[in-house]
Amino acid sequence: MFFELIATFAVGIAAAGLALVAGHLSRGRLPRYSAPILAGIAMLCYAIWSEYTWADRTLSTLPESVEVVSAVEESRFWKPWTYVVPQVTRMMVLDRAGVQTNPTVPEILLADIYLFGRWAVPVKRPQLVDCAKAARADVSEAALADPSQAEWLVVGVEDPVITALCQS
Structure with missing residues (x-):
């Protein structure tokens, strides 16, 4: 659970970083609030993906039998x-x-x-x-x-x- 929390924060930081880079490359045309919005959306999407795929990921670690x-x-x-x-x-x-x-x-x-x-x-x-x-x-x-x-x-x-x- 702790590692998933860390992974969720890492996804949010990465998404915010991408938004900041995109804002810099667009020469300030993106609004300043795009970074936290994109970070929040990315964290929510990661959490949903993690919840829906835990069973398949768990089964993939088990033997074929x-x-x-x-x-x-x-x-x-x-x-x-x-x-x-x-x-x-x-x-x-x-x-x-x-x-x-x-x-x-x-x-x-x-x-x-x-x-x-x-x-x-x-x-x-x-x-x-x-x-x-x-x-x-x-x-x-x-x-x-x-x-x-x-x-x-x-x-x-x-x-x-x-x-x-x-x-x-």
Whole structure:
């Protein structure tokens, strides 16, 4: 967050500098207030670009084996442009390369789910998934040893994790 603030100020200073150079090259024909106006517009445009592209930029740093299973798009009243095009503020990502099975219970999958949120620390949530029952459970020591000890939550076949793991 701090680095984005610094980058926003840098964009504003650069835009103001360009306006000052353009004013000098035009021999004073540009009004003096063009530099702060251009700096403000550039800073606002950079902030909007940064908000709308954070999900793609975050995903570009992850390995090829990850897949977005759910993305939450939101609109905020203090960002009126989000009512036109909502922005992704949270996403749930599945690591396909890390999906494992237990030979004693092959119908139950163990998958790593990562939760990403704008301005939030990413969270890794290992999940047990039972495709036959369309259920998920958080991983615990007892559940890893015996999946029947897990606290299963029947989520249905429309759950994004069940759809991603069991329908493919």
